[in-house]
Structure formats: structure tokens, C-alpha cells
Amino acid sequence: MTVAPRFGIHAGVWGFDWSADAAERTIGAAAAAGYDLIEIPAIDRARSDAGDTARALDRHGIAPAVSLALGTDDDITSADSARRDRGERRLTDAVAFASEIGATFVGGVVFSAMGRYLELPTPAARDRSLAVLRRIAALAEARGITLGVEYVNRYESNLLNTAAQTVAFLDDLGAPNVLLHLDTFHAAIEETSLAAAIDAAGDRLGYIHASESHRGRLGTGTIDWDRFAADLHTAGYTGPITVETFSSTVIGDAAAIDIGLWRPMWADPDELATTTLHFLRTRFAAAAIPTL
Numbered sequence: 001m002t003v004a005p006r007f008g009i010h011a012g013v014w015g016f017d018w019s020a021d022a023a024e025r026t027i028g029a030a031a032a033a034g035y036d037l038i039e040i041p042a043i044d045r046a047r048s049d050a051g052d053t054a055r056a057l058d059r060h061g062i063a064p065a066v067s068l069a070l071g072t073d074d075d076i077t078s079a080d081s082a083r084r085d086r087g088e089r090r091l092t093d094a095v096a097f098a099s100e101i102g103a104t105f106v107g108g109v110v111f112s113a114m115g116r117y118l119e120l121p122t123p124a125a126r127d128r129s130l131a132v133l134r135r136i137a138a139l140a141e142a143r144g145i146t147l148g149v150e151y152v153n154r155y156e157s158n159l160l161n162t163a164a165q166t167v168a169f170l171d172d173l174g175a176p177n178v179l180l181h182l183d184t185f186h187a188a189i190e191e192t193s194l195a196a197a198i199d200a201a202g203d204r205l206g207y208i209h210a211s212e213s214h215r216g217r218l219g220t221g222t223i224d225w226d227r228f229a230a231d232l233h234t235a236g237y238t239g240p241i242t243v244e245t246f247s248s249t250v251i252g253d254a255a256a257i258d259i260g261l262w263r264p265m266w267a268d269p270d271e272l273a274t275t276t277l278h279f280l281r282t283r284f285a286a287a288a289i290p291t292l
């Protein structure tokens with residue numbers, strides 16, 4: 001019997017507003033499009049109530065995952081302890097938010113800032129990140145939560161740019177509830193192939209962002225999705241596969257600048273969500289057919 005992967009979608013497809021109304025609308029739209037999972041950015045707990053999110057998830061019958069990306073001001077690799085403390089606070093809050101909404105996964109750029117570094121990575125910076133993440137991993141484990149370390153391309157972190165580097169980082173971290181979070185957009189930039197990335201990740205592979213080479217609609221860039229589906233099938237991966245694509249017309253200026261998204265990629269989030277799920281299901285169904 002083949003266990004199909006679980007398909008999810010990033011809430012940012014519908015924008016980054018997470019007021020109670022926006023949360024209800026976004027969660028409802030993801031469920032209506034047919035997804036099993038919605039990835040919710042860790043919200044500012046001072047401004048939004050996790051209870052609203054939990055109730056909307058319950059109402060629409062869709063499971064949550066949580067993600068975040070640290071920034072320069074809360075970089076846990078920094079030599080500045082105030083920045084590290086802010087990062088640890090954000091990670092702690094993200095784990096608490098996940099726990100409150102019933103999520104069992106917190107992923108993203110949790111190991112450094114997401115942004116262009118103007119300095120080389122150092123062993124000391126890596127050790128500072130590991131020290132914080134060991135404490136966060138223990139907190140997460142007590143709540144039954146898995147952490148995902150999402151390595152990103154060279155323009156968005158100086159620390160982890162490949163699956164092999166991430167596996168070595170996880171080995172040094174030594175926490176069984178921390179896995180590798182693979183994003184095809186970043187991997188397509190840095191790896192020799194997506195197959196090589198899957199192979200390097202091995203049984204550490206725990207979460208996937210399905211993201212096109214240009215961050216737009218899946219199937220319209222240079223990533224070979226049939227091949228990727230076949231490679232994941234061969235590797236026996238049955239974890240979540242979450243669509244990550246954004247459009248500048250939807251997410252607003254601040255988020256567009258954060259991500260480096262300088263042009264609109266598509267117009268209608270509901271249409272994008274529905275057709276992309278069909279696209280992925282078709283690819284993964286074909287990959288699961290045994291060849292003679």
C-alpha cells in the first residue's frame with residue numbers, strides 16, 4: 001500500500017494579515033481548495049489571539065503547521081546577546097503558538113537571520129545557533145512538537161545552504177525532534193540536483209516546501225516536478241509537502257521586500273490554490289504507479 005504525502009499550503013498565498021477575520025478567511029479558503037494542512041506564520045502574540053486561529057482550524061477541519069524566519073534584529077548566530085535573546089524569545093513564542101493551535105511542526109529559517117549576510121560564517125556563530133536551538137528543541141519536545149531547519153540559498157543565510165550542511169548541523173544539535181526542512185526553490189539554487197538533496201537528507205527529511213524556481217506557480221519554472229515526485233516516492237517520503245508561492249500583488253509591500261519578490265507572479269489566490277493542488281496530486285499519483 002502506498003501512503004500518499006500530505007499536501008499543505010502556506011497561508012501567505014492569501015497574504016500575511018492574521019487578524020481574526022483574515023485568519024478565518026484564509027483557513028477557510030485553504031480547506032475549500034482541498035488541502036489537508038495550512039502553514040501559518042508565527043504571529044505576534046501581543047496582537048493576535050491564538051484562540052481565533054484554533055477555532056477557525058477546528059471549524060474548517062484542516063491541520064496547522066507553523067513557520068517563521070528570524071531577522072537581523074533577532075539573529076541567534078549573532079555575537080550580540082540581545083539579538084540572540086530576542087531570537088530565542090521569538091522561537092519560544094512560535095513553539096507556544098504552535099502548541100495552542102494544535103500544530104506539531106514548527107519550521108523555517110530558525111537557525112539564523114533570513115537575509116543577505118555581509119560576513120563569513122564562523123564556527124562560533126554556528127555554535128551560538130546550536131546552543132539556542134538545543135533549548136528550543138527541548139521546549140518543543142515537551143509539547144510533542146517537531147522543529148524543521150529550513151536551509152536556504154546563499155543570499156538568505158551564510159550558515160546552512162545545503163542538505164549536507166544541515167544534516168551535519170542536526171548531528172551536532174543532537175535532538176531527535178529536529179528534522180530537515182527542504183525547500184525546492186533554495187535547493188534548486190544550491191544543490192547538484194533535487195535528487196542529491198533528498199539523498200543527502202536521508203531519514204532526516206521531515207518537511208517540504210514545494211516552491212518553483214521563480215517562486216511563482218508550480219509547473220511554470222525550471223523544476224522537474226515529475227522527477228521530484230518520483231525521487232520522493234523512491235525515498236519513501238510520506239511527510240508533508242506544502243506549497244510555498246507568493247504574489248507581490250497579494251502580500252503587500254513589506255512582505256514583498258522581506259522575501260525579495262519584485263513582481264506579481266499570479267493574481268487569484270483561490271484559483272492558484274485549487275489548480276496547484278491538482279497539479280501536485282497528478283504528479284504524485286503518477287510517481288506512485290509501479291513501473292515494470
Ligand code: MN
Pocket residue numbers: 150183209211244
Ligand atoms: Mn520555504
